[in-house]
Amino acid sequence: MRFNKLDLNLLVVLDALLATRSVSRAAERLFLSQPATSLALGRLREYFDDELLVSVGKTLVPTPLAEQLVKPVRDVLLQIQTVTRARPTFDPATATRRFTIESSDYVITVLLAEVVRRAARLAPLMQFDLRAISPQTPEHLDSGGIELLIAPEFAVVAGHPAEPLFEDTFSCLVCEAHVDPAFELSSDAYFDAAHVGVEWGGGRRITYDAKMLSRSRRQRRQDVIAPNFTLVPELLVGTPRIATLPTRLARHMAARFPLRVVPCPIALPRFAENLQWHKYQERDPAISWLRELLRATAADLPALEEASHPPRRRRGA
DNA sequence: CCTACATCTTAACTTATGCC
C-alpha cells in the first residue's frame, strides 16, 4: 500500500529505527529479521534521499533530517493508533486494555489504590501498570508510552491537556512516642529538628516539600532522604525526626503507624495534583472512561479542611 | 596487530499476493 509513493509500513520501521538507533534492536521491536529491517532502511534512504542513520563507530547516528522526523513520525503513528483503536462504544465490563499511569507513590497511596479497587469491580479484565515519575516522564507522555500522568503543577508536561484532579496541603508527621498529647510544633522547633526528606521524580535530588518550601529563607536539616514517600514511616518511628508531607498521605500513615499528624508551623501553599493525557488521546473512549473514574474517585476523597486544621481550642467555644 | 564480538549489509532463496 502506498501513500504518496511511500509504503506506510516504512514509517513504522523508521519510528523503531529512530527510537532504538539500531537496526538489530528495531528489528527485535518490530518482530522482523534484522536483514528485513536493514532492507527497509535502504528503502527509506532511497525515499527520503538521505542517509537517515549514519554509522559513527559502533552506533548509528541520525542525520539532521532524521532528527526532524522523529517527533512528526511518532505523532502520526499515535494518531493512527487512536483512530484504529477507538471503538464507538466502550464497554468496561469486557474491556481488556492495559493502562500505564505515572505518578508519585503518594498519589498511588491516596488515590490510585482506590481507583484500581473500583476498576476491579467495574472493569475486571482491565490491567494497570503503575510507574514512578522519572526524568524521562515527559518523553513517556510525548511518545504515547504512558496513557496518563498525575503530577503536581511543576511537573506537568507542556503541550498536553491537563486538569486539576485533587488538592492537598502540607502537614508534619512525628513519632507519637516522642511527643506528649498536647504537643504543638513551633516554627523554631521545626527548623531545629532533623527532617526526613523524600527524593522526588527519580534521581533529581529534589524533595517534594522542598519545592514548596523554596520561598522560605530558613534552612532545614534533612538528615535522611528517602527514595519514595512509602518509606517515610520507617524512618520516623522511634526517632525525633519530622517529615513534611502531603496531608492526605500523612493521615494515611498516621492511621497505620505510631505517628501523629501535626499542623505545619510554617505557611506552605496548598497544591494540586494534575491529571494529564496525550493530546491525541483526547477522544479515546477507554481513556476518557478512565479519566472519569479518576475524577469520580478524587471527588470522593475525604475533605481536607476539617481534619487538616484540627479544631482549635478556642476559649469559650 | 591480532582476535573476539557485535552489528550492519549483501546475496541467494522462499513465500505471499495480485494480475492476466
Added chain:
DNA sequence: GGCATAAGTTAAGATGTAGG
C-alpha cells in the same frame, strides 16, 4: 494456472571496537 513483484528468511561477508 502462471508470472511478476514484493517482502521475508537464512547465511555469509564486511566493518568497527575493545582488549590482550
